[in-house]
Amino acid sequence: MVIPARNEAARLPRQLAALLDQSYDGRWEIIVVDNGSTDGTVEVVERYAEADSRLRSVHEPRPGLCHARNAGVLAARSDAVAICDADDLVADGWVGAMGNALREHHLVTGRQELDLLNPGWLAGSRGRRLSEGPPSFHGAFTFPAGNNLGVRKSLVERIGGFDQGYIGAEDVEFGFRAAAAGVATAFVPDAVVHYAYRRSPRALFRQGFSYGRHRPAIARRLASQGRRPSRIAGWKSWLWLAANAWRIVTPRGRALVAWVAGNRIGHVVGSVRHRTVLL
Numbered sequence: 001m002v003i004p005a006r007n008e009a010a011r012l013p014r015q016l017a018a019l020l021d022q023s024y025d026g027r028w029e030i031i032v033v034d035n036g037s038t039d040g041t042v043e044v045v046e047r048y049a050e051a052d053s054r055l056r057s058v059h060e061p062r063p064g065l066c067h068a069r070n071a072g073v074l075a076a077r078s079d080a081v082a083i084c085d086a087d088d089l090v091a092d093g094w095v096g097a098m099g100n101a102l103r104e105h106h107l108v109t110g111r112q113e114l115d116l117l118n119p120g121w122l123a124g125s126r127g128r129r130l131s132e133g134p135p136s137f138h139g140a141f142t143f144p145a146g147n148n149l150g151v152r153k154s155l156v157e158r159i160g161g162f163d164q165g166y167i168g169a170e171d172v173e174f175g176f177r178a179a180a181a182g183v184a185t186a187f188v189p190d191a192v193v194h195y196a197y198r199r200s201p202r203a204l205f206r207q208g209f210s211y212g213r214h215r216p217a218i219a220r221r222l223a224s225q226g227r228r229p230s231r232i233a234g235w236k237s238w239l240w241l242a243a244n245a246w247r248i249v250t251p252r253g254r255a256l257v258a259w260v261a262g263n264r265i266g267h268v269v270g271s272v273r274h275r276t277v278l279l
Contacts, residue, residue, distance in 0.1 A: 001030045001082050001095065002072030004065055008086035009040040015086055016048050016055065022095040030055045031075055032086075035068040065146075066170050070161035079154055084193060085147040089117060091192035098150040101188040106152040107178050109134050109144035110191025117196040121252035125197075126259060134187040135172075137215075138229035140222055142185040143175020148193040155183060168210030168266075169218065176218055180225070201254045205262035212266025216278040223276075231277040237264055238279070 001019060005012055012032070019030055032045045034057055045057040060071035073081050080102035084090055091113065101108045114123040134142040144151070146162075149171070159177045166173040175185055198204050219229055241260050247253025264279070271277050 001028065001084065001098075002069060002076065003030065003032045003084060003086050004035055004068035004072065005032050005037065005041050005045075005086040006035040006063070006068070007037045007039040007041060009037070009044050012041060012044050012086045013048070014089060015084070016044075018090050019084075019095065020048070020052055020054065022090075022092065024096045024099050026099055027078075028054065028095060028099065029077065031072045032057045033068040033072040033075075034059050035065070036061060036063055064164040065167060066162035066164040070156070073151070073153055073156050073161065076153055079152050080150065081153055081156075082150040082191075083146070083148075087196050088147050089194040089196075091194060094191050094193065097188050097191035101186060101191065102150045102152065105150075105186040106155045106183045107144060107175075108150040108186045108188050108191070109142075110148040110150075110188045110193060112145060112148060112195040113192050114195055114197070116194040119199075121250070122197050122199060122255050125252055125256040134185045137172055137176070137218065137222070138233055140227050140229060141175060141179035142187075143172045143178075144185050145193075146171035147195065148191065150188070150191070155181075159183075166214045166217070168207075168212075169214040172215065172218055176221065197255075199255070201258035204255055204258040208259045208262025209266040209269075210262075212263040213270040213273070215267060216270040216276050217274040219278040220274055220276040229278065232279050234264060234267060234279050 003015065034042050049055045058071055058075045060068045069083055080099060082098035097110065135145060136142050155178065159181050162170045162174050198207055222228055237260055241264060245257060248257050267279055271279065
């Protein structure tokens with residue numbers, strides 16, 4: 001199990017406790033990748049590691065989530081590697097579900113549960129697609145959710161690791177390369193992660209923007225294979241945004257409008273940057 005962590009001293013203990021409380025019929029370990037923390041994250045890991053030998057840490061000095069994930073995969077002793085985030089919470093049985101799935105598949109993703117860590121007004125603000133199956137890039141290929149995925153180390157060695165240049169859509173880009181290599185993303189409904197949404201409109205806008213800005217580049221690469229998605233694939237979101245801007249008067253409305261607006265503007269910026277169109 002790999003957990004990238006940068007300044008997660010406050011939330012990491014919850015995730016470590018949830019993982020260490022699980023059981024699996026195979027041998028397993030937890031690797032926390034410290035990505036330049038300054039808040040005591042390293043001390044948290046050392047404290048837990050003293051009590052449980054299954055836990056260890058590595059340090060990745062290059063800042064960036066993808067660098068940290070790749071360092072964790074490289075440090076893993078097993079070919080089967082599961083990855084989660086420090087600010088979420090794995091559900092009971094996650095370790096076993098991931099471990100069993102990776103005995104049969106090279107790339108898997110699990111189910112996202114939204115109600116435990118989010119207030120009601122936020123939990124349903126983006127719909128429930130992440131709890132029903134693997135995400136899909138306009139129906140062309142499926143990809144793993146970055147905070148709830150399992151991968152064979154041998155696959156990473158074959159196609160390369162996560163690309164920091166696509167941060168925000170790095171899981172989509174990884175899924176694209178995996179699919180091009182003939183490896184589909186399998187869905188594991190029993191591998192559940194309680195997903196914590198960001199709460200402030202500013203943070204949601206920035207995250208939505210990050211998610212959207214690199215997708216036009218992926219669409220352009222997909223087009224080179226003759227499978228380009230519609231250039232105006234997001235037209236429903238633009239119409240929704242125009243019709244629902246008034247919803248910013250409520251917390252739920254502000255969250256949803258900020259997310260959708262950030263995502264769509266990210267697509268516009270990405271289309272300009274990558275000289276293509278995916279709106």
